[in-house]
Amino acid sequence: MIPSGYLREDRLPHLLCAGCGHGIALQALLRAAEKVNLPREGTVFVGGIGCSSRLVNYLNFDSLHTTHGRALAFATGIKLARPELRVVVITGDGDLAAIGGNHLIHAARRNIGVTVLCLNNENYGMTSGQYSPTTPRGMLATTAPYGNLDRPFDLCRLAEAAGATYVARGGVHAVFQLANFFARALTHDGFALVDVLSPCPTYFGRRNRLGDGKAMLHWQQEHTVSLAAAGKKTPEELAGRMVLGEFVRREEPEYAAACRELSRREGAS
Amino acid sequence: MRLLQGNEACAEGALYAGCRFFAGYPITPSSEIAEHLARRMPQVGGTFVQMEDEIASLAACIGASLTGVKAMTATSGPGFSLKQEHIGFAAMAEVPCVVVDAQRAGPSTGMPTSPAQGDVQQARWGTHGDHPVVVYSPWSVQETFELTVRAFNVAETLRVPVILLLDEVVAHMREGVELPAPGRMPVLERSRPTGDPAAYRSYACAPGEDVPPMADFGAGFRMAVTGLTHDESGFPSGRPAVADALVRRLAGKVERRVGELAAVDGRYLEDAQIVLISFGCTARAGLRAVRLARERGLPVGLLRLIGLWPFPDRAVAELAGRVRGMLVAEMNLGQVRREVERAARGACPVAGHHRVDGELMNPEELLAALEVLA
Ligand SMILES: Cc1ncc(C[n+]2csc(CCOP(=O)(O)OP(=O)(O)O)c2C)c(N)n1
Numbered sequence: 001m002i003p004s005g006y007l008r009e010d011r012l013p014h015l016l017c018a019g020c021g022h023g024i025a026l027q028a029l030l031r032a033a034e035k036v037n038l039p040r041e042g043t044v045f046v047g048g049i050g051c052s053s054r055l056v057n058y059l060n061f062d063s064l065h066t067t068h069g070r071a072l073a074f075a076t077g078i079k080l081a082r083p084e085l086r087v088v089v090i091t092g093d094g095d096l097a098a099i100g101g102n103h104l105i106h107a108a109r110r111n112i113g114v115t116v117l118c119l120n121n122e123n124y125g126m127t128s129g130q131y132s133p134t135t136p137r138g139m140l141a142t143t144a145p146y147g148n149l150d151r152p153f154d155l156c157r158l159a160e161a162a163g164a165t166y167v168a169r170g171g172v173h174a175v176f177q178l179a180n181f182f183a184r185a186l187t188h189d190g191f192a193l194v195d196v197l198s199p200c201p202t203y204f205g206r207r208n209r210l211g212d213g214k215a216m217l218h219w220q221q222e223h224t225v226s227l228a229a230a231g232k233k234t235p236e237e238l239a240g241r242m243v244l245g246e247f248v249r250r251e252e253p254e255y256a257a258a259c260r261e262l263s264r265r266e267g268a269s
Numbered sequence: 270m271r272l273l274q275g276n277e278a279c280a281e282g283a284l285y286a287g288c289r290f291f292a293g294y295p296i297t298p299s300s301e302i303a304e305h306l307a308r309r310m311p312q313v314g315g316t317f318v319q320m321e322d323e324i325a326s327l328a329a330c331i332g333a334s335l336t337g338v339k340a341m342t343a344t345s346g347p348g349f350s351l352k353q354e355h356i357g358f359a360a361m362a363e364v365p366c367v368v369v370d371a372q373r374a375g376p377s378t379g380m381p382t383s384p385a386q387g388d389v390q391q392a393r394w395g396t397h398g399d400h401p402v403v404v405y406s407p408w409s410v411q412e413t414f415e416l417t418v419r420a421f422n423v424a425e426t427l428r429v430p431v432i433l434l435l436d437e438v439v440a441h442m443r444e445g446v447e448l449p450a451p452g453r454m455p456v457l458e459r460s461r462p463t464g465d466p467a468a469y470r471s472y473a474c475a476p477g478e479d480v481p482p483m484a485d486f487g488a489g490f491r492m493a494v495t496g497l498t499h500d501e502s503g504f505p506s507g508r509p510a511v512a513d514a515l516v517r518r519l520a521g522k523v524e525r526r527v528g529e530l531a532a533v534d535g536r537y538l539e540d541a542q543i544v545l546i547s548f549g550c551t552a553r554a555g556l557r558a559v560r561l562a563r564e565r566g567l568p569v570g571l572l573r574l575i576g577l578w579p580f581p582d583r584a585v586a587e588l589a590g591r592v593r594g595m596l597v598a599e600m601n602l603g604q605v606r607r608e609v610e611r612a613a614r615g616a617c618p619v620a621g622h623h624r625v626d627g628e629l630m631n632p633e634e635l636l637a638a639l640e641v642l643a
């Protein structure tokens with residue numbers, strides 16, 4: 001059952017392709033929103049540019065659809081100006097890690113209270129399948145016709161190193177676990193990132209002969225491993241697999257609250 | 270009377286206008302604005318943040334403004350180039366904000382500590398697509414304060430980005446400033462929706478109006494904002510008629526108000542036969558040159574441009590019809606002269622005096638150039 005009321009049903013049908021994982025991620029988000037009782041009037045959804053970022057238009061909240069890569073910078077302004085608002089960024093691997101990479105590391109470094117859901121389809125979907133910073137080596141893309149030479153980012157390790165205080169990876173093939181990560185990320189008081197493995201059958205799947213959306217979900221399941229299981233495996237066994245789980249979950253002072261505190265102190269004196 | 274630097278006056282003007290959010294990235298010759306506001310913002314309950322770059326700074330300002338907080342960023346030369354993407358976003362999504370550009374000699378990194386006026390056309394056309402902007406350029410520290418307040422008033426009431434083009438001289442010089450008591454200068458607010466939140470459409474104007482009321486994020490109106498072409502609901506639309514109506518309304522907001530937006534300051538113009546046209550720091554030398562010319566009996570006047578965009582076509586055209594010639598003095602290779610020529614429509618000859626060496630113009634060189642025309 002999809003929880004009602006959080007979706008702008010008048011905006012449907014959505015623009016996603018058949019088999020795209022982003023719709024499943026949206027469903028997980030709706031479940032999580034209901035679970036944590038996400039306040040309808042006190043939450044702002046912010047997107048960058050990409051298929052993933054467009055999801056903000058389907059959510060029945062204040063929504064801000066911004067420029068490519070910069071969603072986190074807009075979100076930072078919202079959170080600093082009104083720390084009582086919950087700010088959620090929906091973004092893609094290209095949006096967040098390529099053009100927006102600098103904003104990602106600095107938002108994580110500040111530990112600003114923004115939740116980032118990165119729908120990672122390992123390519124640029126909206127612009128029809130170019131390679132992205134998370135495309136694995138050797139995979140094909142319209143701009144990698146001989147196989148991708150770039151080394152991919154591990155977004156979770158990147159966010160952790162930059163100072164994020166909640167970091168998790170889930171996949172749309174495991175939607176209940178994903179919804180749980182979303183719920184924790186939505187209620188975390190600090191910078192939270194969930195890296196969401198989400199297949200793009202139209203471009204990445206077709207070009208790399210990974211089959212349709214359903215086949216790609218199976219492929220994704222076979223090429224992922226839980227954090228607990230990963231601990232017992234050798235590096236050889238882990239090669240080519242992404243680890244799913246919660247990597248970071250800790251409390252540290254949130255940045256917007258620190259700014260507010262400064263005003264309280266200096267304004268009073 | 271207080272002795273203030275131009276940049277400090279800009280910062281204080283912003284606070285007077287109700288600005289409570291500043292995001293910036295350090296760059297000469299604008300950094301003092303950020304430094305001043307880093308100290309002052311917490312004292313007045315506002316927020317200062319140093320972002321990771323200029324793109325992020327304006328993005329943060331737009332985010333803050335969408336929550337109902339007046340916001341400003343400040344930069345210079347290379348940073349102004351980085352602002353362009355989000356100047357376009359603010360114009361398209363109609364988010365009030367003020368962008369200060371303390372001009373320095375370019376192109377590129379150029380001469381960081383030398384004055385220039387080379388960003389006039391970039392301020393107008395730096396971001397892609399047809400879009401509205403309003404640009405002011407003060408010539409003194411006092412006027413910097415006043416125009417900063419005015420910039421906020423225009424940004425808030427028209428829902429447009431307003432650009433304040435300072436130059437290194439105005440930004441860094443110190444002058445006595447009379448700070449108006451609260452309430453002395455008008456401080457205007459954006460219009461907010463008052464009706465039923467459920468019936469609110471983010472970009473619907475009242476009948477006969479061209480600026481839609483703006484809700485604050487978090488106020489219960491479920492505002493939808495996008496940089497994509499959108500209809501009155503605020504959601505993306507690819508319909509040609511929607512695109513046409515939107516782009517024309519956005520441009521029209523400013524064009525229709527050119528009379529109130531395009532401010533000029535005329536001196537000795539009643540009987541002038543030759544008009545010197547200038548703005549910003551260059552107009553200071555210009556006024557002196559005009560006075561020297563008058564002492565020598567030359568019928569010279571000064572038209573100082575306070576608002577650069579929308580361009581004061583009417584004022585220029587009116588003068589062009591009754592004088593023998595015009596001289597445009599500016600620290601670039603002819604960015605305002607091109608507009609003066611356009612507005613004069615050949616009614617009188619238009620000459621230019623241009624410097625791009627990072628050196629201030631002095632009254633004597635302008636006097637010599639005026640004497641050639643007279
Ligand atoms: C400044 C800028 N550069 C490039 C683009 C073109 N563009 C639109 S979406 C996109 C990539 C989106 O990829 P990703 O963030 O991975 O999202 P997806 O569509 O795959 O969900 C690009 C390059 C743009 N809109 N703006």
